[in-house]
Amino acid sequence: MYSKSSLWLIVALALVLATGAGADTFRIELDYMADNSVGGHSHMPTTAELNAVIQMFACQGHTLIIDLSDEIPHHEVLQMDPAQNWNIFGYSGVADSYGALKNEFYDHAGVSGWHYCIFGHQYEWINDAGVRFNSTSSGLAEVSGDDLIVTLGTFIHNGASGGSPFEKASTLAHEFGHNLGLRHCGDMNCRDTEDADWVDQYPLNVASVMSYFYQMVGVRNNLVCQGLAPQFIPFKNIDYSHGSMCSLDENALNEGLGTMMASADWNCDGEIDPGTLTADLNGGSRNHWCGPDLISGVHSVLSDFDEWGAIMDMTKSLEPGKLTNMEVAVCISSEEVSRLTDKVVCPQASLATEACVSTEMRYVRADGSTGGSGDCSNAYNSVSGAVAGAPDGSVIIFEPLVWNAAGQVFQNKAIFISAQSAVLR
Numbered sequence: 001m002y003s004k005s006s007l008w009l010i011v012a013l014a015l016v017l018a019t020g021a022g023a024d025t026f027r028i029e030l031d032y033m034a035d036n037s038v039g040g041h042s043h044m045p046t047t048a049e050l051n052a053v054i055q056m057f058a059c060q061g062h063t064l065i066i067d068l069s070d071e072i073p074h075h076e077v078l079q080m081d082p083a084q085n086w087n088i089f090g091y092s093g094v095a096d097s098y099g100a101l102k103n104e105f106y107d108h109a110g111v112s113g114w115h116y117c118i119f120g121h122q123y124e125w126i127n128d129a130g131v132r133f134n135s136t137s138s139g140l141a142e143v144s145g146d147d148l149i150v151t152l153g154t155f156i157h158n159g160a161s162g163g164s165p166f167e168k169a170s171t172l173a174h175e176f177g178h179n180l181g182l183r184h185c186g187d188m189n190c191r192d193t194e195d196a197d198w199v200d201q202y203p204l205n206v207a208s209v210m211s212y213f214y215q216m217v218g219v220r221n222n223l224v225c226q227g228l229a230p231q232f233i234p235f236k237n238i239d240y241s242h243g244s245m246c247s248l249d250e251n252a253l254n255e256g257l258g259t260m261m262a263s264a265d266w267n268c269d270g271e272i273d274p275g276t277l278t279a280d281l282n283g284g285s286r287n288h289w290c291g292p293d294l295i296s297g298v299h300s301v302l303s304d305f306d307e308w309g310a311i312m313d314m315t316k317s318l319e320p321g322k323l324t325n326m327e328v329a330v331c332i333s334s335e336e337v338s339r340l341t342d343k344v345v346c347p348q349a350s351l352a353t354e355a356c357v358s359t360e361m362r363y364v365r366a367d368g369s370t371g372g373s374g375d376c377s378n379a380y381n382s383v384s385g386a387v388a389g390a391p392d393g394s395v396i397i398f399e400p401l402v403w404n405a406a407g408q409v410f411q412n413k414a415i416f417i418s419a420q421s422a423v424l425r
């Protein structure tokens with residue numbers, strides 16, 4: 001029999017083990033709509049699609065349990081509460097509502113620690129003019145809540161409704177990220193209207209499926225395809241951000257430095273200019289930094305954010321009945337996805353169970369990198385400093401200056417992989 005004090009010790013130890021190791025268990029019950037009539041389609045995700053998301057969590061030491069539960073009737077558009085704008089998750093007044101379906105099919109009602117996800121077709125939304133319409137948004141989720149939907153009904157893949165395998169996996173990760181408290185712009189103020197002095201939802205230096213810039217193309221794939229990073233960056237396609245990209249000050253962009261991983265033509269004039277310049281890298285509705293409202297947009301310092309360090313599952317601390325009337329996040333629409341590929345066509349990554357990344361990305365800058373563009377979390381002011389203690393296979397990226405190390409001179413931007421053997425790439 002334990003004494004009171006030793007019991008407390010055990011409780012405290014258990015808490016340390018639960019939080020200190022950073023390992024957590026997350027649970028989603030997933031139902032999917034299927035139209036079994038002739039010529040119909042199913043929104044059922046495949047095992048490979050679910051495994052890609054499970055693997056994404058496993059790489060961080062987390063366990064994601066997905067209970068692929070019921071096939072449910074196909075409803076074209078999940079209805080919004082006629083009496084309350086934006087209320088989708090709390091409305092159960094008609095058969096084709098999220099609430100009615102949850103009442104009928106959710107097997108974990110009242111059980112803490114579970115999230116309820118429906119893979120459906122579309123949902124009803126309302127525009128700024130107060131007009132309701134059938135949204136083509138890829139999904140909707142409570143921020144820090146327990147309800148989420150993946151709605152790829154207008155995303156056509158191989159002539160069929162419901163999205164590609166990559167889109168299904170990536171969007172599930174995205175919507176679940178909202179449930180875990182993540183937004184579209186890291187920790188920056190993310191605007192949803194054109195006039196607010198906030199950053200837009202396409203931050204190219206938040207390397208995450210939460211950013212519209214990456215959700216449908218893949219993080220690594222889009223970075224490499226857009227020329228913003230070399231082929232061997234230690235990033236995955238389906239991931240939340242680790243906060244390892246450098247800041248970009250839109251008022252003082254340096255094209256030579258670019259993203260710090262590769263130089264970048266920020267003003268889209270076809271060359272890498274000297275000095276600094278001003279440009280809006282993610283403004284307005286143009287989605288790509290070379291779009292039409294270049295220069296004229298809002299300029300701010302864009303920064304990355306360690307999303308993995310910030311996720312929090314409120315279903316563990318709040319009873320299910322308390323997670324109602326929550327803020328919701330509306331996610332990228334099929335029109336926004338097509339605009340994104342208007343300027344630069346980057347093929348979507350193919351679905352894969354990706355290998356985990358255990359290496360680091362480190363930056364070497366003359367000033368050790370503080371402030372403004374190129375403010376990087378893993379910055380060093382000497383080659384030896386960056387090499388010391390870097391896990392084998394790490395990528396070390398140099399500011400384009402002359403660097404001397406181990407008898408080698410690196411002029412211009414030099415990148416080497418495998419820190420301990422200093423292999424120049």
Ligand SMILES: [Zn+2]
Binds near residue numbers: 041074121
């Ligand atoms: Zn459908």
Ligand SMILES: [Zn+2]
Binds near residue numbers: 174329331
């Ligand atoms: Zn979203």
